[in-house]
Amino acid sequence: MREYLLVLCIAAAVTYLLSGVCRRLALRTGAMARVRDRDVHTIEMPYFGGVAMLAGVAAAILMSWQLPFLGRLVTVHQDSRAVLVAAIVICLVGVLDDVFELPPLTKFAGQVFAAGIAVALGVKMLWIPLPNKIVSLDGITSVAITVFFIVLCSNAVNFVDGLDGLATGVVGIGALAFFAYSYLLTVTEGLTRATTSSLVTVAIAGACLGFLPHNFFPARMFMGDSGAMLLGLLLATSTISLTGQIDISQLQDGRGGLVPTVLPLVLPLAILALPFLDLSMAFIRRTYAGKWWFLPDKQHLHHRLLERGHSQRRAVMLMYVWSALVSFGVIILGLVQTERQWTVVAIGAVFALGLMVLTLGRPVRARQQVRRGESLD
16 A cells, blocks of 8 residues: 555656646647637636646656566556556647647547557456356457547546546546555455556546646646546556456455446446536537537536536536545445445435535525625635
């Protein structure tokens, strides 16, 4: 655990210190977030936060290779190297998009290329759990599902990056949840505690922690597509690497159920539940309107929270709470004893219902205050 804490601190420190340098570089190169109709920010904002986050993650992973615990396993070294190379490629694609505003299909091709590099270097989905069995994937199917999963996660994070600090906090919370699961799983099952999944997710959490002071409202810079796609790829590859380093037969035999086996694949969906929900709603909404799914609009979840009277900070904090509730709730559900799972579900449902009531109650008071001419904050 001490080495993982060191990895987190290195990623956070490097990201925090380099964010200012990247901000000045963005100002000099003109990599700025222009003010568009669908945007919430009212002034141009420098990009390249993703470059600082990549540097933090890279420094943490490179340093981990020299540690006596994390650096001694060849599998962790090889998989983390593959993840790092793919991360550099997708971050470069994001930088080009931040500077030149690449066409959607060109950006999509870059995402597929980065995912293909991860696959070529050995990071592939090896199995998929079904209710009564585990299905091993053949070569072509494994490549196709892996690339699809990486591209899906990259776009999901990109969709939720609409308010100051929103994507950074949501992914950081999710990464901490994933690290907690992957680490506790190795402890409870008596497996080696050095895994690529734990290494990458704790590095993600550190990078998000280091970037958040620069990105939380009022933000001084944005991560841009270079950061959003980077975080999505890192989360996806950490999941995929876990499927290749965990003995699934031992999970089934040791825990007597499917939940621990399914969680490595379900957890990223839980972590990115809000981004995936936003992505799905956008796809349905735009397809129903006869538009391409990648064409932007101003009807994302964060836009709707703002329309209902929430301030930027309150909307972001609400989505933080929802992300933490779903992410850690799924982990607890998978790790607690079977007879206690329904208690966990009941507590989570009550908490979610209470949060929903508070969320829906706020806009009514906000509209009343507006009619009286009072300030919302």
